Amino acid sequence: MASVEGGGLSVGLELASATDATVLGAVSTEAGYSFGVLQLLRPGVQEAILAGDQSVGQSFFPSDLQVTNATYAGFVLGGISACDALDSGVEILQQKCEALVKRQVQWATHLGLSAVLFSYPTTGAGVNFARAVNHTLSMLSYTQAWVRICIESEDGDSWKKWNLLRTLCEHNTKLSVALELPAELPEESLLLQWLAEPVKAVILPTSAFIANNRGFPVLSKRHQSFVRKLMEQNVQFVVSAKSADENIHPSGGLPAYQQYIQHLYRTRPEPDVVDKFASGYHDYLQQPLQPLMDNLESATYEVFEKDPIKYQEYERAIYRALLDRVPDGSDRVTVIMVVGAGRGPLVQRALQAAVASNRKVKVYAIEKNPNAVVTLRCRKESEWEDLVDVIHCDMRYWEAPEQADILVSELLGSFGDNELSPECLDGAQRFLKENGISIPSSYTAFVSPLSSTKLYHEVSSYGDNAHLETPYVVKFRAVHELGAPLPVWTFEHPHRGLKLEPGSPNFNEHNNRYSKQRFQISQDAMMHGIAGYFEAILYKDVMISIHPKTHSPGMFSWFPIFFPLKVPLYLSTGSSIELHFWRMCDARKVWYEWAAVPVLPASDSTPETALVGGASTIHNIGGRSYWIGL
Amino acid sequence: MASVEGGGLSVGLELASATDATVLGAVSTEAGYSFGVLQLLRPGVQEAILAGDQSVGQSFFPSDLQVTNATYAGFVLGGISACDALDSGVEILQQKCEALVKRQVQWATHLGLSAVLFSYPTTGAGVNFARAVNHTLSMLSYTQAWVRICIESEDGDSWKKWNLLRTLCEHNTKLSVALELPAELPEESLLLQWLAEPVKAVILPTSAFIANNRGFPVLSKRHQSFVRKLMEQNVQFVVSAKSADENIHPSGGLPAYQQYIQHLYRTRPEPDVVDKFASGYHDYLQQPLQPLMDNLESATYEVFEKDPIKYQEYERAIYRALLDRVPDGSDRVTVIMVVGAGRGPLVQRALQAAVASNRKVKVYAIEKNPNAVVTLRCRKESEWEDLVDVIHCDMRYWEAPEQADILVSELLGSFGDNELSPECLDGAQRFLKENGISIPSSYTAFVSPLSSTKLYHEVSSYGDNAHLETPYVVKFRAVHELGAPLPVWTFEHPHRGLKLEPGSPNFNEHNNRYSKQRFQISQDAMMHGIAGYFEAILYKDVMISIHPKTHSPGMFSWFPIFFPLKVPLYLSTGSSIELHFWRMCDARKVWYEWAAVPVLPASDSTPETALVGGASTIHNIGGRSYWIGL
Known part of the structure; x- marks a missing residue:
């Protein structure tokens, strides 16, 4: 997409009345939009072909075939028609529609469009739609596939549809969301879940805007808040209007929508000091340090x-x-x-x-x-x-x-003990007086279940098992936390009652730990991994923390830690998930193992932990993929 | 395990009163048993160690350490003690027990025992037990790991425990089940599900036997029926008695139990003609034929x-x-x-x-x-x-x-059309008279969801994605069908109204199909794949079939077909699973794609197909892993 002069945000225009790139181009440019969304199928062609009319032949695209590719490629985002009947249950109709969809995608890649825009069918669960989309993904190289999902104001079905689609399509990284916001937004949690999804574009119908007291289109406070969160993730915007001269808002006309979005972008709040420090590191996976084995630079x-x-x-x-x-x-x-x-x-x-x-x-x-x-x-x-x-x-x-x-x-790491502070301090406390003080005096690890398509894509892109059972230090952005963090374990120093000498066999075994925490899930979600944090008490009430609720303001030395799941787990509303963590050691290394196990809450008729299915495997068994050297 | 003279079945003895291999050996041999189960930890040692008594040191194994390895290895199956407290929630106890468990497994592998026998903890969900077992699996080479699971007469929890364990352990092929049968068997479906699991041994407590009218121990009809089904899968048997002279049954003493089991084995029914033909092919994966591309031998x-x-x-x-x-x-x-x-x-x-x-x-x-x-x-x-x-x-x-x-x-394959009968006959019908007859006149493919740990192990042992999305021809044995097969699609010949000439583009597209079938799940189960069958009408009421309900008696030309799932799906009682199948073609090949999507049944408050999570991916997209050449 061509970006606006002077950098910043890319805002495009969709005009229901424009079926021709030349017309759309003129209108958009005049109104200050940097790209346009155009249906690749001329109106009426789909109906004609589905009705068996062969006469329209191959010439079913907009009349401006003669427009140069460069114009198209830089300007047009291609809307794919004929998706709606793919799950109609009428076999012949489904087959014709699929052929039409493929033809349009071929055309879009031929023109070199930057993205095509699919619309989720309104009838059926969309499984056949998913297969048709999945097929086209292998045809795309430069062109991206966006799926238009309209957030519904009532339930979470729009997310479930997206989730079904991307699950069927194997979490394909070519597949992203173009999120359409309605005038009435649903409850906050149904919005926040989208921050963990690969949203590449936000579609704002003109009807989603309200008029300010001068009659210009603006967004409600809630819309603003959500849109600004998405702006942090570098999304593009599309204003969707019926026609160039529709009169929903008294003032400003078509240019006012993009001007307002640009205004929101320019006036977004400054990032805080931690975010500034983290600039460029958001959602970027870093291998945790090996402080004992490597020398820091x-x-x-x-x-x-x-x-x-x-x-x-x-x-x-x-x-x-x-x-x-x-x-x-x-x-x-x-x-x-x-x-x-x-x-x-x-x-x-x-x-x-x-x-x-x-x-x-x-x-x-x-x-x-x-x-x-x-x-x-x-x-x-x-x-x-x-x-x-x-x-x-x-x-x-x-x-x-x-x-x-x-x-x-x-010696603390993002997970507290993960840079082997316990082992080092247990070794050092030989030369601490009986009543001596350790600063820090204790530290506690915390975990919470996490949804993040972005991080899952990153980890699985390595294509091997080892990376899927390695924790990473990462500054979270495109994530959705599925519960408040809970404490896993605490290490205290000095360790009173420690008898063994450093170097003796099993010296470190007392620092082995096993812990489980249960989280109630309030909303259907895909769990991709586990977020880890720590809190440390340096001395009495002097503490440092990267726990989101108690984070030391302005402290940037630690990003959170992310433990992936090899296979994402679907969690249903009202279910609970138990996170199991082990800290293990042998003579040469320390490592973590982890597993996620869905459970039913105890009730009169079921024991404390009823067995339900869908557990993850135990990750990193025996430290096979990740360990910290002693 | 040493097998009985004259071939046949291996029946072992577990004697609660015997804590010494020499004693157990003498009793077992005298009573005609071919091996013995012995707890590797001497009674009282576990309690002493857990109570902190260091004096027992490393010498906690049975006194007959001096018995030669060969005696041990050929005769003893090692019971692992101290599993029970692994999920007690008491950290120090858990750690001590884990160390004890590991020590015993090391000892067993040192002796070269053929198997160790773990017992599922009676408290807790067993997640920590699972991790401890998982660790020991990597220590085993020749020695197998069996987990003792007692079928409970009430609910399906024993299977759920096993399922949780093997899920956490990544479907590890070293892990098998030693299934203990109680006196009261649960309903049939709770028995049959075990046929799909890797049951290596059946443990029969003497209390599971009843006395016949001469006072000898025998099994109830239901026990007999289930035991005989397991005998087909080459399991071993263990009789578990309190002592050598316990008097549960008036006649026969200890020898009578193994004699009765041997009797059941010798008098098992003859295999039918199809099973005889399939001998050696049960659960063996065969690549389907490529009849158009290859010449049969x-x-x-x-x-x-x-x-x-x-x-x-x-x-x-x-x-x-x-x-x-x-x-x-x-x-x-x-x-x-x-x-x-x-x-x-x-x-x-x-x-x-x-x-x-x-x-x-x-x-x-x-x-x-x-x-x-x-x-x-x-x-x-x-x-x-x-x-x-x-x-x-x-x-x-x-x-x-x-x-x-x-x-x-x-031209029929196991799935009917999978050897490209439709494409061949569409090509041949040019020279069939307008009112001519095709024999066969039609054929229909059927599918049903299938549980089979064995087949999943086989397919995943290749270690790549392609084998996990290839169908296989296989004679089922260690499987459990999760629903009656439903029809997928039918091809009829001659194909009236076919207009295109063979060789013209898209000639075969009319043989593309998309179909979905819904199965209600009556019992918690792990779905590993999909079973496929066909029925064909040759002429009027003359038909041939490999559908289990209508199978042509004695016909052995086709085994069923098995479509794997890449990741096994957990299905809950009362849920439904929709199997989606596509038959696709391009100019050079035909292929299938498949997906399994859990659904909720329609109700007053939910639409026809409510979206639930946990769908599989779409397998073999674009025919990337498996296709049949035209």
Whole structure:
């Protein structure tokens, strides 16, 4: 689609009265639209052919065949006619319609149109429609296939239709939604579910607009809110009007609709600091770090050191711990060991907290990455001098010269324990005093079932089993959370009662976990995976969080984690889904396994967990596809 | 498992009182059993370890560690203890039990036991049990994993438990069922569903036997019937007794149970002629023939010519058609053309029908396979002489010297039209008189939803997508049909009103079909695919059929056809499943596509087909994985 001058949004026009690209082109351009939707079949041709009239032959397309391809390709979005009878149950009619549909798609690809627009049949479940569409998908290369779905104001059937279609079509990535919004929007949850779907275009009939007090077309608050959410996902817009001079709104005429949409786009709210940081990373899958096996690069340290919130909270936690531990005016020296010191941001914060609290400290900076140690030694010489000892060692095996009062670490991953903070700190606590303090003192992982066609497409595009059972760090956007996150497990530090020595067999087994959480599903949905978050208590009430409800404002160091399902699960309204998570280890690695199991709620006649079908497999069994090296 | 002398059935003994292989061995051998089930954990050890007693250490196995591996491996089936607490919800207990379970499985594989026997936990849904079992599966090579499932007399929960387990374990082929039968059997359908599952052993507690009038243990009629069905699937048997001298039945003692089971085995009914013919082919997947693209081999002709029923019915049909067509005493010569004559069995039958009906005939034998034509020419010279003309030609392109009265063909496949009988006969009917007769005159394809873990294992073992969307010819045994077959479509010959010439574009498109059938599911089940059959009317009431309800007795030329589903579908009691089938063609090939879509029945508040989730994909789209060449 040609984009509007000056960048920004692409708004097109559909004009029921225009059956000719030249006419539509003139009207659209004059009214400021950047593309047009044109039915590829001339009016009456479909009826004639279906009635058996052979005379219309192959010349059933709009009369402007002579328009150059370039004009077409850049300007026209091709509406596919004859879909409606595909599920009529009348075999001969279905066959003729299918041939017509194929012919139109061939024509569209011949012209190089950027997209064709299918309409869901109004009769039947649409299974034969799905097969016809599925066939044409293999004919498309450059051209995209959009399916026009009108949100209905009553029930969730429009989503169910789309879901049936894309399920039958194997979640084909060439298939997207052109979402038509009615004047009356349904309840909020029936809108939000579309954010998890591949919506490429929003169709706004002129009747969906209301008049403002100057008579110009505008959208209701709810329409605005939803449209702005979709704008974040780079959708295109289509205004659908009956004719160029229809008079639904007193002022502005045809140009006013696109002007208003452009206005909404220009005046959309600024992204917050986290979103700004995440720019370009939305819905982009990242492999989680392997901090024990790999050495972080300088640039990685640099990015994370810029977090405006994380280090401030750490400093606050250390400050509070120092105040609690040493009375005012005491000369006692508090030994602080920063384990996994990286390039030193927490060392710096510890020293600042000492100054602010007026406490004396001795700081050890322990770091295994030899490259980071170079920076630490530099900073010791130039900034910290005798206040800091730099130790190049893996904290799990360091023989400390003295015991620490406070152990400070930043070993958390998006799922809390997934960068092996428990194993590292269990190893380090040998040199923490009996009554010593760990910052963080605990962290909890959270999960919730997630719908996201986009993320499923991304993961399955690798085409192998291993990627479908690997978790990814990802900034969510095109997702719909199917329940509020629930806590999975918590790790506390120091781990009181830990008896084994690091390195002994089964040392890490006490950090194995198994947990299940149940979510009641309030709306039919396709579950594509599981969202993971963490909350950490640094010290007493000082905490950091990426849990959506308690997210530390402005903190950008962690995106959520996404655990895929190999086969999407259909969840019905009123059913419950149990998410099972295991954290496992052996001598060399730690890994997660996960499964989703539908359950019925307990009732008088059924036991606590009635067995229903449709469970997922257990993912990543034995850590075969994903693990974190110890 | 060591098999009994003289071949036959392997019957083992489980003795609750025996905790020692030597004791169990002596008792079993004396009583005529060929193997024994022994718990791998000594009594009390589990309790001691779980209570935290470290003193039992690693020496928790039965005292007869010194028994040689060969003795163990050939004789003992290892019962795995400590499964029961795996879903207790008590984390530390679960972890200890899991470690114990793994230790036992390692021990069993070390000894080279042929199988270990897990017991489903009595508390919890068993998800953690499933993960523990799943882990051990990767540790097994020679040793099999059997899960003991006791059929409950009330509801279908025992199957649901098994289904959850194998779903979570990804349909792992190492996992099988040891099915324990209670004294009271549940309703028939709850038994029959097990025929579709990988049952490797049947456990019969002595309490499941009744006493006959001489006081010996026997099984009830229903037990006998079910046990005999399982015997066809080569299961092993285990008699489970409390002690060697328990006195449940007055006569016979321990030997009587195995003697009775051996008796049932020896006196099982003879297989019928079709089963005898199919011996070795049960549940074996065969690629359907490509009769137009490939030339059949002599041996293939030879096998099919031996069918005792098919040619008899063809002769009856020709005889009846001759009687109808020519009045008694007339000298009129009826022209019979056998299209696809092969090595001539239908030519021979046509001549016999002429003799029997006392009608004059001229027979043409048209055959495209040059190798079969050699035989035909031989037979003409030695047997048929002037009565028969042999034509080496593809029937679709033959220019006949005269028109036929009767066109006889045997082009049917297991699904009726799947060997392209419609396309061939449409091509051949050019040389059939306006009022001519086609034998067969019509054929109808049938489908029904099918459960079969075995077939799913077979198809998915290829490890690719293409095999999962290819139909197979297969003699069903380990299957459970989830509904009576329903007709899909019918082809009639001659095809009146056919206008196009063979070879013209779209000539075959009139043989495209789309059909959907709805099945109500009376019992929770896993659907693995679709069974296909055909019925054909040769002439008037002379028909042949492989539809289970109307199967021509003794006819063995066709096994059913099986269309797999890529992902098994869980179907709930009371739900309905719609099977969608398409028959499609292009210039070079014909293919099927299929999909399964769960539906809700129409009600006052919902439209005819409410949209529910969990549809399959459309299989074999565009014929990408399977097609029949034209």
